[in-house]
Amino acid sequence: MSVEPMDRLLGALVDPKVARELKRQVAADLHEQLSAQDGVTAGAGVDAANQRQRGRALIEEAVARWSDAHAGAHGLAPTREQDRALAEVVFDLLFRAGRLQPYLDDPEIENILINGCDDVWISKANQPLCQVPPVADSDAELIELLQDLARRHGGGERSLSTSSPMLALRLEGGMRLQAMTGVTPRPYVAIRRHRVANATLGDLVALGTVDSTMAAFLAAAIRARKNVMITGTQGVGKTSLLRAMAGEIPPDERVGTLESEFELWLHTLGHLRQVVPMEAREGNGERVDGRAAGELSIGELIPAALRMTLSRIIVGEVRSSEVVPMLRVMTNGEGGSMCTLHARTPHMVVDRIAELCLEYGAQMTDLLAYRLTANALDFIVHVTMIDETGIGGKRHRFVSHVLEVTGLGEQGRPALNTVFGPRKGGVDGQGRQIWSEPRGVPQTPPACLDDLRRAGFDAGLLRNPYGTWSAPLSLRVSGVQPGGMGGAA
Incomplete structure (x- = not known):
């Protein structure tokens, strides 16, 4: 039985609607804070690491307020684990790839294929494709996520909209994303990882x-x-x-x-x-x-x-x-x-x-x-x-x-x-x-x-007619007749 990554298990503790609402609140607070400092353009002169640090502090404050409000309304305070999970999901929505992030963090995953928000497939090394839970609650939310990723790419010319229906960019960690919308009935996304990133x-x-x-x-x-x-x-x-x-x-x-x-x-x-x-x-x-x-x-x-x-x-x-x-x-x-x-x-x-x-x-x-x-x-x-x-x-x-x-x-x-x-x-x-x-x-x-x-x-x-291969390639189907040196595993 495979073991789910801890981040994915914690994500199951979080209400996506709550996370999205807190993300919008924190984004507005961060924009206001940076605008007050920079005077004109929010974030100008503030590097990404500094923005994330400030965002992390605002997220902790927002989650604490939500937790207190939830306890008052329901008479039961969320656990520390639930608060931590909510903070991580909000951080991923604001600064990373949202509900996609656990798949991007899994080094065994080679491909992520998205055919609309609720039709998501992954493939790992030496394993066939398998379907996984939705990465967004709606196609509109998925497009918003992709637009956020394009904005953080650093190239202002990269966007996803009806006028620019195709998006190609590189994500953190080396994965390559290609997305289409407008020319397809739903937003379609293909993400591929180079698993051998620095091989000689x-x-x-x-x-x-x-x-x-x-x-x-x-x-x-x-x-x-x-x-x-x-x-x-x-x-x-x-x-x-x-x-x-x-x-x-x-x-x-x-x-x-x-x-x-x-x-x-x-x-x-x-x-x-x-x-x-x-x-x-x-x-x-x-x-x-x-x-x-x-x-x-x-x-x-x-x-x-x-x-x-x-x-x-x-x-x-x-x-x-x-x-x-x-x-x-x-x-x-x-x-x-x-x-x-x-x-x-x-x-x-x-x-x-x-x-x-x-x-x-x-x-x-x-x-x-x-x-x-x-x-x-x-x-x-x-x-x-x-x-x-x-x-x-x-x-x-x-x-x-x-x-x-x-x-x-x-x-x-x-x-x-x-x-x-x-x-x-x-x-x-x-x-x-x-x-x-x-x-x-x-x-x-x-x-x-x-x-x-x-x-x-x-x-x-x-x-050497067979180079320096030490043995035949171990294939389940090969061109060698039974009893030969090559062949089935």
């Missing part, structure tokens, strides 16, 4: 994402200043791998990161001494020449980034026409830049890049997109997930392919060399069953092997 390549070896052979290869590729694109579907661990590979960049290099919402946080992790973090800016809802006023896209940030004397540029996720300036940076720069891209299979990546390039403008063609790709990229690293939680198994996330881009090939498309890829099972020359391996294992040495050797890579590691 060595940590990913321990987690089974890569083996030590591939970790050494990827580290050498970064040191050799190869341009890398990490691909895969949503939630497979692209950002975690990108962050781990960035840990191989020499600490004194000056690096720029460009993201729609900060997720990499290379400027806070401490390994790199000079990071210029840039975050795209949403518009304010007013349309000027077909776009929101004040909007700044990643593609528009790239030219300014190039004037910041950066040795490498890292784009957290390429989603649209910014792929063209990104590829040009990779082509014209010193090398060593990285980005991520959504793609279902590694062999779809080239066409996916071409699709995004065509959004750049009428002057772009498939052939030009292919040429840009061939000239810019050195490696495509594809991350795969096999999810067997529905049949009692686990979620397995791992690098399945490392493809080298070796210039233009047939029909003007980029030529790809499979350096690491899955290996099918079978029978060896002595009649022994060979396991089937979906994870990336050495296939063909890269054309740039000498560059990697100069960066410290041991080419002998590529001679």
Whole structure:
């Protein structure tokens, strides 16, 4: 039987209507107090920690008044535990994420999916989705909560309303939120956590994402200043791998990161001494020449980034026409830049890049997109997930392919060399069953092997056909026949 977090148990002691009313009272008192101090704008010149400290004191006073009033009206005073629980819930409503907060605080939760206030689902590592209690009493209250979160984000341009029906932001603790309203029948929210927030390549070896052979290869590729694109579907661990590979960049290099919402946080992790973090800016809802006023896209940030004397540029996720300036940076720069891209299979990546390039403008063609790709990229690293939680198994996330881009090939498309890829099972020359391996294992040495050797890579590691995986991936469903070495757990 699972044990509920204490905060959630205490939350069950609280009447949500009472908590909301106290939150409004404290918010008004805090606004009045800060306005009296600052004269013009409430909170100007008062940092967030100071505001929270003042808010905490006002909450304690408000709860004490409510407790006295409740005792007078009902002849029974609330317990100290109930008062403490009420104060915590009011604090969460005022300064954090309200009734969502216990789920944000649970490190095991990977996804929170909200389809209206009373249809809420969570998923934990290696567990299927499960439904949980409502996070608000009405959709209007849920929207109010989201608007509060947007206000606290620090970017005044981020909001949720009929004129701005979509909201994207990063929450405290590293979770990413995407919300929609107005264009959907109810407010819909998806919140995702990067569970591996500060992992190195060595940590990913321990987690089974890569083996030590591939970790050494990827580290050498970064040191050799190869341009890398990490691909895969949503939630497979692209950002975690990108962050781990960035840990191989020499600490004194000056690096720029460009993201729609900060997720990499290379400027806070401490390994790199000079990071210029840039975050795209949403518009304010007013349309000027077909776009929101004040909007700044990643593609528009790239030219300014190039004037910041950066040795490498890292784009957290390429989603649209910014792929063209990104590829040009990779082509014209010193090398060593990285980005991520959504793609279902590694062999779809080239066409996916071409699709995004065509959004750049009428002057772009498939052939030009292919040429840009061939000239810019050195490696495509594809991350795969096999999810067997529905049949009692686990979620397995791992690098399945490392493809080298070796210039233009047939029909003007980029030529790809499979350096690491899955290996099918079978029978060896002595009649022994060979396991089937979906994870990336050495296939063909890269054309740039000498560059990697100069960066410290041991080419002998590529001679082992199964890399340094110690055993087959433990799958409940595999391609190996009964009696083989791979297969069911």
